[in-house]
Amino acid sequence: MWWLAYPFAYLVYTMVRGRIVGTYPYPFLDVTALGYGHVLADAFGLMVVFLGIGLLIIALSRRRARSTDMSSN
Numbered sequence: 001m002w003w004l005a006y007p008f009a010y011l012v013y014t015m016v017r018g019r020i021v022g023t024y025p026y027p028f029l030d031v032t033a034l035g036y037g038h039v040l041a042d043a044f045g046l047m048v049v050f051l052g053i054g055l056l057i058i059a060l061s062r063r064r065a066r067s068t069d070m071s072s073n
Contacts, residue, residue: 003054004047011043 011029018024018031031039 001051001054004050007047007050015039 014025014029015031018029022032024030024032027033028042029039034042
């Protein structure tokens with residue numbers, strides 16, 4: 001689950017920078033328009049999607065490796 005570290009760090013960086021500068025790079029991160037609750041709920045949802053996709057890729061990779069090992073025997 002280390003692949004979530006970069007998106008989380010980017011979220012923190014973007015929120016801090018946006019607070020200082022007053023602008024946000026994406027509309028779904030714009031705290032001034034949406035509020036912290038909405039932005040954090042959206043960010044949590046994206047993290048869940050990233051987690052699901054990552055776990056799916058791992059599962060498919062392991063399944064493929066297992067089927068390759070079985071066919072070589």
